[in-house]
Amino acid sequence: MPSITDPLTIRGLTLRNRIWVAPMCMYSVETLDGVPGAWHRAHYGALATGGTGLLTVEASAVVPEGRISRQDAGIWDDAQRDAWRPIVDFAHARGAAIGIQLAHAGAKASIRPAFGHDAGTGSLPIADGGWQTVSSSAGSVMGLADARALSVDEARDVVDAFIAAAVRAADAGFDLVEVHGAHGYLLHQFLSPLWNTRDDELGGDLAGRATLLLEVVRGIRAALPDMPMMVRLSATDWTDGGLTEDDAATIAGWAQDAGADLVDASSGGLVRAAIPVGPGYQAHLAQRIAAVDVPTSAVGIIETGEQAQAIVDSGVDAVRVGRAALRDPHLPIRWARELGVDVDWVPPQYERAY
Numbered sequence: 118m119p120s121i122t123d124p125l126t127i128r129g130l131t132l133r134n135r136i137w138v139a140p141m142c143m144y145s146v147e148t149l150d151g152v153p154g155a156w157h158r159a160h161y162g163a164l165a166t167g168g169t170g171l172l173t174v175e176a177s178a179v180v181p182e183g184r185i186s187r188q189d190a191g192i193w194d195d196a197q198r199d200a201w202r203p204i205v206d207f208a209h210a211r212g213a214a215i216g217i218q219l220a221h222a223g224a225k226a227s228i229r230p231a232f233g234h235d236a237g238t239g240s241l242p243i244a245d246g247g248w249q250t251v252s253s254s255a256g257s258v259m260g261l262a263d264a265r266a267l268s269v270d271e272a273r274d275v276v277d278a279f280i281a282a283a284v285r286a287a288d289a290g291f292d293l294v295e296v297h298g299a300h301g302y303l304l305h306q307f308l309s310p311l312w313n314t315r316d317d318e319l320g321g322d323l324a325g326r327a328t329l330l331l332e333v334v335r336g337i338r339a340a341l342p343d344m345p346m347m348v349r350l351s352a353t354d355w356t357d358g359g360l361t362e363d364d365a366a367t368i369a370g371w372a373q374d375a376g377a378d379l380v381d382a383s384s385g386g387l388v389r390a391a392i393p394v395g396p397g398y399q400a401h402l403a404q405r406i407a408a409v410d411v412p413t414s415a416v417g418i419i420e421t422g423e424q425a426q427a428i429v430d431s432g433v434d435a436v437r438v439g440r441a442a443l444r445d446p447h448l449p450i451r452w453a454r455e456l457g458v459d460v461d462w463v464p465p466q467y468e469r470a471y
């Protein structure tokens with residue numbers, strides 16, 4: 118069994134370890150143009166300095182209307198590409214691989230700012246700078262403003278936007294792209310029978326509902342044959358009648374056939390559900406994907422090196438860490454030392470701190 122401190126190679130990209138930082142929205146583009154700024158340089162710089170093998174930057178919108186909020190980062194234009202570049206270069210200088218999560222929030226777009234006096238109060242009205250949201254089917258997800266259903270042609274335009282964004286990410290120097298198919302956002306809105314009620318080629322049975330996701334994956338693979346690519350799934354909706362672990366394993370296999378290299382197993386986000394949140398509460402979802410021989414990573418309250426190692430011992434290829442890495446960007450270095458492994462991830466500037 119590999120150690121979490123051992124390297125992993127994905128489509129020719131060698132990651133120095135299996136302790137990865139999960140994508141986390143910072144909602145910090147104050148210029149409202151999707152261009153990452155000082156916050157992003159400092160934040161990702163700190164994380165790149167902490168020893169991770171793969172730092173994946175936040176959900177970055179492939180079109181402006183795919184942003185969760187106006188403060189989201191984007192990768193739909195060249196100014197964004199140019200602003201990501203120094204962040205990518207710094208991560209490389211620190212020995213970290215760096216990926217970007219390509220995203221479209223669909224019916225969960227156009228919400229109020231994440232911070233400030235009216236934070237978390239739902240949809241941003243169009244009169245205040247919000248926009249008409251789109252989805253697989255019309256209606257309100259999670260109590261937000263009603264989305265309208267995309268036509269088949271419009272959905273195909275979204276596929277093209279994902280592909281163009283992936284090409285732009287490659288131009289920025291990113292090592293990997295991640296297709297966001299989870300957390301109740303657009304591609305999950307297509308995947309889940311709880312939400313996709315279409316009766317055309319983009320709906321119906323599991324294969325129909327997976328069409329859009331697989332077209333994105335296939336399109337990126339055709340455009341970028343050598344680019345490592347992962348897909349994040351909500352591997353269960355935690356709700357009767359929703360996506361199941363078995364569905365996720367099937368989709369993971371299809372995604373691999375379409376050109377994805379690894380499927381990350383997250384969950385939920387589309388409907389309110391009773392989720393048994395606790396340490397490692399999603400690890401079984403990654404184990405289910407590993408059981409169909411698709412490389413996978415686990416995420417969700419993985420907060421000690423021992424716990425992470427036990428998950429990798431169970432056949433999962435890597436772990437991803439979110440909030441614990443916000444509290445301690447140097448967590449990969451700390452875990453390695455806790456496990457008694459001597460690693461060379463400490464920047465020389467910080468040697469005296471260890």
Ligand SMILES: Cc1cc2nc3c(=O)[nH]c(=O)nc-3n(C[C@H](O)[C@H](O)[C@H](O)COP(=O)(O)O)c2cc1C
Pocket residue numbers: 139140141142143175176218297299300349383416417418419437438439440441
């Ligand atoms: C501040 C914050 C922002 C997040 N943004 C994203 C995101 O952009 N894309 C995504 O797929 N997940 C996002 N997540 C979910 C994390 O990637 C991760 O799956 C989740 O936090 C569970 O892992 P943890 O228990 O280690 O934090 C976010 C989580 C947090 C705390």
